[in-house]
Amino acid sequence: MLRWLSLVLVLANNAAAFTELPSPKCKEPADPPSQCQASAWVRAPDMVPGEVIAGDVKIKLSGPCTDAESYTLGLRYKEKVFWKLRREDAPIPKVPRLTYNWTFANSDLFRVRPFQSSNFLDYNETEWSAYENSIQNKDLWSMHEEERIAFEIKSPLVTDPLSRNFTTQFGVMVPNTNYPPGLDCRVGFMSNGGASDIISSESIYEYFVEIGFSNGTTSEIPAGMTAFTPFYLSTENNAPSVNVSLSPPPAHSSLNMKPSVDRLRSNYTIELSFPEGTHVHQNSSVNFTAVVHRTGYTNRTDIPVELCAFSANGIEWHSQDLQNKPQPFSPSIKVLVPSVDHMQHSGFSQVPTPHSAPHSPCREIKFAATPAPLTHESHIFSTSSEPLSLSLYVNHDAVPDFSTYYQKLVHHVNLNLHIAPDPSEPWDNEFEKTLWEKQIADADEFDWVPWMPMQTHRRYLSGNANILSVIPMQKEGPVRSTPVHYLSDKARQPVFVDPSDIADLRLMLPEERDLMAPLTQPSIRVFAKGEEVPRRYCTSADMRYPIYVGDTWVRKVLPMAVEGQREEDAVDHLLVVQ
Numbered sequence: 001m002l003r004w005l006s007l008v009l010v011l012a013n014n015a016a017a018f019t020e021l022p023s024p025k026c027k028e029p030a031d032p033p034s035q036c037q038a039s040a041w042v043r044a045p046d047m048v049p050g051e052v053i054a055g056d057v058k059i060k061l062s063g064p065c066t067d068a069e070s071y072t073l074g075l076r077y078k079e080k081v082f083w084k085l086r087r088e089d090a091p092i093p094k095v096p097r098l099t100y101n102w103t104f105a106n107s108d109l110f111r112v113r114p115f116q117s118s119n120f121l122d123y124n125e126t127e128w129s130a131y132e133n134s135i136q137n138k139d140l141w142s143m144h145e146e147e148r149i150a151f152e153i154k155s156p157l158v159t160d161p162l163s164r165n166f167t168t169q170f171g172v173m174v175p176n177t178n179y180p181p182g183l184d185c186r187v188g189f190m191s192n193g194g195a196s197d198i199i200s201s202e203s204i205y206e207y208f209v210e211i212g213f214s215n216g217t218t219s220e221i222p223a224g225m226t227a228f229t230p231f232y233l234s235t236e237n238n239a240p241s242v243n244v245s246l247s248p249p250p251a252h253s254s255l256n257m258k259p260s261v262d263r264l265r266s267n268y269t270i271e272l273s274f275p276e277g278t279h280v281h282q283n284s285s286v287n288f289t290a291v292v293h294r295t296g297y298t299n300r301t302d303i304p305v306e307l308c309a310f311s312a313n314g315i316e317w318h319s320q321d322l323q324n325k326p327q328p329f330s331p332s333i334k335v336l337v338p339s340v341d342h343m344q345h346s347g348f349s350q351v352p353t354p355h356s357a358p359h360s361p362c363r364e365i366k367f368a369a370t371p372a373p374l375t376h377e378s379h380i381f382s383t384s385s386e387p388l389s390l391s392l393y394v395n396h397d398a399v400p401d402f403s404t405y406y407q408k409l410v411h412h413v414n415l416n417l418h419i420a421p422d423p424s425e426p427w428d429n430e431f432e433k434t435l436w437e438k439q440i441a442d443a444d445e446f447d448w449v450p451w452m453p454m455q456t457h458r459r460y461l462s463g464n465a466n467i468l469s470v471i472p473m474q475k476e477g478p479v480r481s482t483p484v485h486y487l488s489d490k491a492r493q494p495v496f497v498d499p500s501d502i503a504d505l506r507l508m509l510p511e512e513r514d515l516m517a518p519l520t521q522p523s524i525r526v527f528a529k530g531e532e533v534p535r536r537y538c539t540s541a542d543m544r545y546p547i548y549v550g551d552t553w554v555r556k557v558l559p560m561a562v563e564g565q566r567e568e569d570a571v572d573h574l575l576v577v578q
Contacts, residue, residue, distance in 0.1 A: 036065040040223035042073075042207040046336075046550070047228045047494065049483040050176040050510045054169065054502050057157065057223070059209060061164040069161045070212035073170055074220075075494065076152035077179060077228075079203035081406040082145045082534045083322060090140040092195050096127035135195050144321070145532035147525045148405050150179065150486060154210070155496035169499040175492035175517035176510055178483040180404045181472065182227025182336045184397075184548065185538035199322055201315070201406055204537045206546065224547045227336040230402060231483050232471050237277030244270045246417055246461035265425060266296025268304065268461055270415055279469045282335075283396035286468070292365055292385040292417065302425065305458070306418040308362035309390050313399055314410040314466060333409075334397040335472075338550030363388045392468075400472045405487060411468040419459045481510070492517040 039062075044055025057073050086092050099122045134140070159166050185202050207223040246268045271291040280286040292304050313333050317323070366386045392413060402409045484490050495517050497505060505513060538546060 035063040036068070037062050038065070038209070038211060038219075038221050040207075040209040040221045042223045042226075044170075044172065044207075044226065046182065046226055047172065047174045047179070047205070049174060049178055049231045050513070052171060052173045052497065052502050052505045052513070054171050054499060056167055056169055057207075057209070058167040059157075059165075059211075059221075065164065067213045067215065068211050069214050071157040071159060072154050072210040072212070073157055073223075073496070074152065074154045074208045074210060075172065075205070075226075075496075076208070077150045077203070077205050078147060078537075079150070079180070079201065079405060080145065080147040080536060081201045081317075081319070082198065082532060083143070083200075083319075083325075084198040084532075084534075085142045085321070085325065086197055087140050087142060093131055093134050095195070096124060096131050098123050142321070143529075143532050145527040145536075146406075147527070147536075149523050149525075150405075151493035151520055151522070153494060153496055171497040171499045171502045171505075172494050173497045173505060173513055173517060174494050175514050176481065176483045177486050177488075177491045177493075177517075177520075178230040178402075179228045179486045180402050181230055181400055181409075182225070183399065184334045184336050185225075185535075186543050186546070187332060187334055197325065198534055199317065199325060200534045202535065202537045203404070204546070206537075222546060225336070227548070227550070229472050230400065232400070233482055235279075237279040239274050239277050240467065241271060241273045242465050242467055244272060244413075244415055244463040244465050246270065246415070246463040248459075248461060264297055264300060266294050266300060266302055268417060268419070269293045269295075270307070270417070270463065272413065272465060272467070274467070278467050279471055280392075280394050281471050282337075282394060282398050282400070282473050285391045285393045287389070287391050288413075290363075290388045290390060290415075292367070292388075293382065294367070294384070295380065295382045298379045298381045300422045300424075302422045302459075303367050303420050304365045304385065304417055305420050306362050306364055307388060307390075308416040308418075309392055310414050311392050311394050311398070311468060312412045312414045312464070314412045314464075316408040316410060318406060318408070333399050334395075335399050336548045336550065337397045361390060363390060394468070394470055396473075398470050400470045403485075403487075410466050411470045412464040412466055413468060414464045415462060417461045419461065421459045425459070486520070489519075491520045493520045 039060045041058040042055060043057075045051075045053045047053065059071060061068060155170060157168055157170075159168055180203060182205055183203055185204050205226045205228055207226060209221045209223050210218050211221065212218050269292075271293060272288055273290075274286065274288045276287055278286065288309075290307060290309070292307060294302075294304065296302070317325070365388065368383045368385070394411070398411065399409050401411065484492070492514060540546075
């Protein structure tokens with residue numbers, strides 16, 4: 001019992017009327033009774049390679065459901081990729097100029113439409129019509145959506161077909177195969193399209209219940225999502241040094257930004273060193289040093305002022321169609337990890353919150369000045385800063401490194417360098433330039449207005465290094481054999497087992513259990529033209545769905561566990577998928 005308390009249980013709760021459509025994988029059901037509704041709950045540990053887990057499933061019917069006669073529990077892992085890319089021979093046109101008129105008229109006192117539809121926005125109708133037609137011309141875009149189902153397993157549930165509210169147990173034997181980490185598909189910013197290229201992916205481990213009716217039709221009820229924690233063997237933790245080249249941020253025409261041309265600008269690189277190695281566990285920090293190198297003309301006075309570093313997710317796409325395609329926004333992805341934050345608001349003040357989130361710091365740069373005899377000469381000269389000591393924090397829900405079918409999940413060290421530019425350097429942002437020039441012209445007014453003047457002109461450079469290796473929190477135990485990767489020809493899929501056999505299965509050698517699991521038989525589906533959508537698995541406006549109820553398990557189980565073991569390390573241990 002105690003052994004399984006240390007496993008994270010997941011409780012999946014979702015409700016659906018039978019009139020709703022099934023998932024894309026399932027067959028279209030016939031129309032069942034229109035008022036018959038069902039709710040399904042699954043409670044089980046997250047999956048880990050080589051384990052046998054026990055769980056419960058609860059099904060509740062309401063309304064006229066007399067035709068329901070059979071129930072089947074299912075579990076599947078599916079992943080997908082979507083892209084909408086502008087054709088290379090049809091570049092996106094420049095956004096027409098917009099001006100805002102904030103004059104408020106008497107007629108606006110009776111306005112019903114949003115401000116966007118009123119006189120507050122001025123634009124050239126002809127220019128915008130041409131721009132809109134170009135963007136909406138689907139022939140000028142390449143669009144694709146593809147889904148891969150790595151496994152789908154089902155098990156009939158033995159129960160009284162007349163029962164309308166029942167709970168039964170099940171077991172899942174997980175082979176020694178490493179599947180991708182369970183990602184939270186509910187989070188992450190995504191462009192709404194328009195003139196932007198879109199590249200996105202989703203994945204989900206989902207439980208579901210199929211209800212069979214006497215007329216031969218079935219309906220699928222979602223029962224929430226679970227997670228998988230890959231197992232990583234310890235490897236040599238190298239302590240490399242890398243040089244990161246820095247560049248200005250990309251230009252955005254809608255923000256009146258344009259790439260400036262200044263052949264005399266200095267070049268900056270940052271040398272990173274990780275004396276303790278680049279392996280870092282979730283919810284921990286890694287220390288490193290940084291040296292800023294400047295190479296430029298001696299008569300230029302630009303100087304680095306501040307360096308900021310933080311960790312960020314990275315995605316490397318496998319498809320040739322996506323190679324060297326920049327994304328408008330960095331992906332924001334997280335793994336499913338139970339949270340104890342809500343415990344603090346439920347009267348359980350004795351339960352500590354294990355996940356603090358220190359911020360990655362910025363460091364002021366001490367930079368060597370150009371030798372005085374050279375300041376009036378146009379010579380190329382290289383200077384370097386003193387070493388900066390920084391600490392990089394990796395969140396408890398950071399995504400560990402893993403290569404999936406569609407992408408490789410990696411972690412970057414992102415660097416932002418603030419520079420006090422030479423006065424002769426051109427501005428990258430025309431709007432900021434206009435404000436700065438007006439501020440200089442109106443300098444004598446600063447004592448007569450309540451706002452602060454604009455800060456000194458600064459320039460920003462950025463770069464990143466794909467050097468970190470993020471490792472999930474996992475239990476220290478006896479040496480295990482290396483799991484097979486789920487894309488291998490030798491990969492096996494989980495299998496439902498009788499709950500009464502779980503104890504005996506756990507006594508078997510992992511190699512013996514592995515032979516009982518079938519080899520994977522993945523399937524791939526390409527969606528028809530006109531059916532492609534960026535998001536398919538998590539589309540609810542309510543960010544709580546699909547439910548990952550490791551959080552519900554925390555509320556139910558953690559207080560009981562903490563009652564006998566109050567130390568913070570013990571609490572954190574309970575939140576780790578074992």
